Amino acid sequence: MSDTAAVTWHDPRFDEQIRAALGRVYDPCSLAANNALSLIDMGLVREWRVDEHANVHVTMCVTAPSCLMAPKFLEAARQELRKIEGIGSVEVEVDPTIMWTPDLMTATGKRLDRMRHARARRLGGVRPQQWRETERAAG
């Protein structure tokens, strides 16, 4: 962790913009799985702090220690954060001590994940005349 991680004071004025900026960056593996979730909804953003000079420091985790895509989405996060008007320096880091589990996902992320899994189950696999089950289920 860098020195800025030790900053405890936080300027909340930028919170909404930071959340929106990180919400525009998508976890590449979720995209590959046809279940697009943002860094926020995946629960990969664990904390951010903004100091008195509007410098932002974001702490993130990855879903697996072997993640090869992290440099890509960290850079994407930096680019989005730099677009915030009035923001100072931008620092985004991964804390390798944080163990990600699905529990860390936001409520929205969990809902989207459940919905898309249900859809995938329905779309995947096929039995002869499977539509009859759907029609029965729909009443």
Add this chain to the structure above:
Amino acid sequence: MIEDAFVIDAVAHSPNFANDNCRNRSAHELIALVKQLHLYWNPEGYRLPEDEFLVDVDVETVARTLFLESPTDLTVHHHLPLYGWFHDGNVSVEKNAEIARRWPNRVISYVGVDPTSGPQACIESLERQLEDIPNAVGMKFYPHQVEPWRTFRLDEEDRLFPLYERALELGIRTIAVHKASPLGPVPMNPYRVDDVEGAAYAFPQMNFEIIHSGLAFLDETAQAVARFPNVYANIETTSQLTYFAPGKFQEILAQLLLWGGTEKIIYSASVPYGHPWPQIDAIWRLQLAEEMMEKYNLPQLTKEDKKGILGGNYARMVGLDVEARKAAIADDEFAQELRETGYQAPWSNWRRAYAEGRLRRYVTPSEEELAALDAAGAGAVAP
């Protein structure tokens, strides 16, 4: 009716092949293709001479062909939005409105729009067409346009979903999309059926007919009709294989029966590309080959199955009251004439209209004329 089967032909057209309706070289290439379809896919005795087939046909000739030369009771008439090829789309909105107005008990109407023109233009066109045909129940799409080449997917949330939403508000409950049969020398990809599923999933209250089911992408089509209650296999043109390639037709039908079940299969004659009588007759007499029954573990087709394919399935899909329609047409002009004449000779109504000079002819253009069309670079604009 054929015996006690009420016959609904789920796709009929009144095309305009007149030269002045052809926008470009692609139109002439498409005309060459449909000519071959008519000449080779109909059995002997059910083919028109080339010069008589390629005309601008009026709706009365089409109606008489269907209702006086075959046991067809109702037909579903489409406006074809082939604006990239033809100035009026090939089957004009005016003809679609005329046949709906003249024989409301015999004709079920589908409007047509070109989704590549964008949702707003489509919605405006849909609303305009419904002013003339307020009881239309369906909407026809083609998977791409030409000159300039442009395509779309049925599952596009931005371009297609607003159109489905408006269509549902206006009472359109069925989308018929041309698939599997490429319109001339064009890329095949838009004719795939993988985009049907996302649309069918997102709009369970809308039915989707895969037109020309099985001519290509049979596995994918069969699995789509297997999974989604609102996806149907329309066997327009496919059913002409009963004569042209009967073993192939058995194979296609067997797969659709296995995966979709008999209720998911919808018959269409595709007038004027196919004559209705030999197709209805073939389906009514059809027996699955032992080999197919064994290969796909299927029971033999029953009369009830065939009644469904020839009309019952379509009626159920669109919520049509068959008994009310039977009563409404029992003594109409076609029923009366049929009682007097019996079934009239195949294409006799068409040939009479042609002989009387009522159908404008198509003349194959010279290479110079085609080059002039190329030079004009006529772009396509939806009316």
